[in-house]
Amino acid sequence: MNLGPYAAFILAAYSLTTAVVVALILWVLLDYRVQRKLLADLEARGVTRRSEPPR
Amino acid sequence: MEWIALANPSRFLALAERLLPWLAAATALAFAAGLYAAFFVAPEDYQQGATVRIMFIHVPGAWLGMLGWAIMSVAALGTLVWRHPLADVALKTAAPIGAAFTFVCLVTGALWGRPMWGTYWVWDARLTSVLVLFLMYLGLIALWRAIEDRARAARAAAVLTLVGAVNLPIIKFSVDWWSTLHQPASVFRVGGSTIHPAILAPLLVMALAFTLLFATLYVSAMRNEILRRRVRTLRLLQVQTVQGA
Numbered sequence: 001m002n003l004g005p006y007a008a009f010i011l012a013a014y015s016l017t018t019a020v021v022v023a024l025i026l027w028v029l030l031d032y033r034v035q036r037k038l039l040a041d042l043e044a045r046g047v048t049r050r051s052e053p054p055r
Numbered sequence: 056m057e058w059i060a061l062a063n064p065s066r067f068l069a070l071a072e073r074l075l076p077w078l079a080a081a082t083a084l085a086f087a088a089g090l091y092a093a094f095f096v097a098p099e100d101y102q103q104g105a106t107v108r109i110m111f112i113h114v115p116g117a118w119l120g121m122l123g124w125a126i127m128s129v130a131a132l133g134t135l136v137w138r139h140p141l142a143d144v145a146l147k148t149a150a151p152i153g154a155a156f157t158f159v160c161l162v163t164g165a166l167w168g169r170p171m172w173g174t175y176w177v178w179d180a181r182l183t184s185v186l187v188l189f190l191m192y193l194g195l196i197a198l199w200r201a202i203e204d205r206a207r208a209a210r211a212a213a214v215l216t217l218v219g220a221v222n223l224p225i226i227k228f229s230v231d232w233w234s235t236l237h238q239p240a241s242v243f244r245v246g247g248s249t250i251h252p253a254i255l256a257p258l259l260v261m262a263l264a265f266t267l268l269f270a271t272l273y274v275s276a277m278r279n280e281i282l283r284r285r286v287r288t289l290r291l292l293q294v295q296t297v298q299g300a
Contacts, residue, residue: 003108005170006106009106013163017112017159024272027151028272028275031283045293
């Protein structure tokens with residue numbers, strides 16, 4: 001695969017897009033872990049919504 | 056199940072748990088096929104040479120940047136007309152994802168422009184209107200952070216979103232209404248695409264991959280936002296219980 005004289009521009013475009021996509025994936029994964037942990041801590045202390053029976 | 060039934064946060068969470076593994080797998084498969092086609096199947100363009108490969112990420116970035124705002128506009132109607140909490144979740148979570156794809160569009164466009172146009176940036180109507188879209192995304196995210204009352208923030212964001220939707224047709228038709236350095240529409244246009252099938256096919260596969268990625272991130276972010284609101288509700292309940300004791 002020969003990217004020609006403008007290889008640096010092509011590689012920069014793909015590298016930057018990869019960085020943005022990885023950042024988005026990490027954002028949703030880490031946020032999910034944090035929210036699940038906070039919910040689990042609250043539920044372990046017996047705090048539940050009115051629509052749910054206490055655990 | 057009726058579609059309206061999904062507008063219940065608990066049902067949405069259950070559906071998201073089932074849907075996300077399939078969406079993630081489909082995204083990975085589509086990207087594998089799209090990247091292979093982009094680098095090993097698609098020929099070089101007779102004018103752009105190998106830089107045509109930048110189009111395989113630039114064009115989907117542009118489409119999804121606009122799709123994000125279109126989704127937010129529909130959700131804004133849900134917030135203002137029906138005051139449905141899931142509509143606000145849908146609006147709020149699309150903003151950072153739409154902003155990220157618009158950013159990809161702008162930066163990859165600049166990296167393509169330097170070797171092809173001789174400049175990273177020109178203030179033509181298409182580029183400027185997409186920059187305005189990106190700035191509106193940032194403004195919307197800032198608005199949410201600036202207003203503490205969630206209901207007020209949701210209404211203000213919904214109004215700003217609907218006002219900002221005016222920019223979508225401006226972006227789309229800017230290349231027809233004004234004389235721009237940016238090329239006119241070449242994929243979706245009356246009379247069919249002007250792109251050779253050998254380059255159009257990888258572009259469409261990459262567009263599918265990016266759309267699946269958008270959907271995966273969006274469903275994940277909506278799930279996270281629903282959980283965040285549950286945490287907030289439980290904390291308020293905890294405080295009320297302590298104060299009532």
